[in-house]
Amino acid sequence: MADLQKDGISRGDFLGFGVLGGVMGAALVVPSTLFVVGPVIDVVRGKSDVKDEWxxxxxxxxxxxxxxxxxxxxxxxxxxxxxxxxxxxxxxxxxxxxxxxxxxxxxxxxxxxxxxxxxxxxxxxxxxxxxxxxxxxxxxxxxxxxxxxxxxxxxxxxxxxxxxxxxxxxxxxxxxxxxxxxxxxxxxxxxxxxxxxxxxxxxxxxxxxxxxxxxxxxxxxxx
Structure with a gap:
């Protein structure tokens, strides 16, 4: 039983996997979030979807x-x-x-x-x-x-x-x-x-x- 416990992941490894998972999650979520809120940011910045034409x-x-x-x-x-x-x-x-x-x-x-x-x-x-x-x-x-x-x-x-x-x-x-x-x-x-x-x-x-x-x-x- 003691040997099995020694073979488990360390606290540092566990934290490392957590950080890696967070990075991978952000890579998946951030692009889609920017796609959705991008137009809203443009409006706040004074941009418009209406074409700048006479x-x-x-x-x-x-x-x-x-x-x-x-x-x-x-x-x-x-x-x-x-x-x-x-x-x-x-x-x-x-x-x-x-x-x-x-x-x-x-x-x-x-x-x-x-x-x-x-x-x-x-x-x-x-x-x-x-x-x-x-x-x-x-x-x-x-x-x-x-x-x-x-x-x-x-x-x-x-x-x-x-x-x-x-x-x-x-x-x-x-x-x-x-x-x-x-x-x-x-x-x-x-x-x-x-x-x-x-x-x-x-x-x-x-x-x-x-x-x-x-x-x-x-x-x-x-x-």
Whole structure:
């Protein structure tokens, strides 16, 4: 019996096998864990699955004065856990994942009232071929707002009120002006804007799927 006990593994060997088992387990677990949480880390770092490409919105000459108009824009995405080469080899040409966003467009109003929106006068006589100065004036006066409420992302609606109007979130009562400024309710800030926008020679507006994060929590505006 004593000889059998002497032939058993030592305490050092036992600890060594434990360390080896831990290393082998980590080798199996870490890659799969990184595969799963990698996209989450990218989001925290400010990266996105939405492709960094310009998408057409509409002709700026079609954006009326007064109440805002809305349009849906589809932004192509690269799936976090997908492989574009494999998807192409599958032969499914119809497969084209996108994110559909509704965008609100309007002309800036100093008071936030729709009836005082400042549509550039030259849009009444021309719809394309704008000069660089005219393109700048268009972008300076154009509100390009996300449809998602800054509170919990519910889709906002435009509500006419005695010719003035306001954006209203039907979920929790968030209220914003025509320019997207915070008025009342639980939202911590104004509406999200699309800061990357450009007007091209054909007179059409293009945007990239990116939102500003700089608007502070504002004091309620009187409308």
């Amino acid at each position: 998408q057409e919105v509409m002709s700026v000459s079609e954006i009326p004065a007064g109440a805002p108009t809305s349009t849906v824009v589809e932004f192509p995405i690269t799936q976090s856990y997908g492989n574009e080469e494999i998807q192409e080899e599958s032969g499914n040409e119809a497969y084209d994942p996108t994110v559909r966003n509704l965008i609100w467009l309007s002309w800036y109003s100093p008071s936030g009232h729709a009836k005082e929106s400042e549509r550039p006068g030259f849009l009444d006589s021309k719809s394309q071929g704008f000069s660089e100065q005219e393109k700048k004036e268009i972008l300076d006066k154009l509100n390009i707002l996300s449809n998602s409420c800054a509170h919990l992302g519910c889709p906002v609606r435009w509500l006419e009120i005695e010719g003035q109007g306001e954006f209203l979130c039907p979920c929790h009562g968030g209220i914003y002006t025509l320019n997207g400024d915070y008025v009342a309710g639980p939202p911590p800030r104004g509406m999200y804007e699309y800061p990357k926008a450009e007007v091209r020679d054909d007179g059409k507006l293009y945007v990239k799927h990116e939102f500003d994060g700089s608007a502070p929590y504002g004091e309620p505006h009187v409308i």
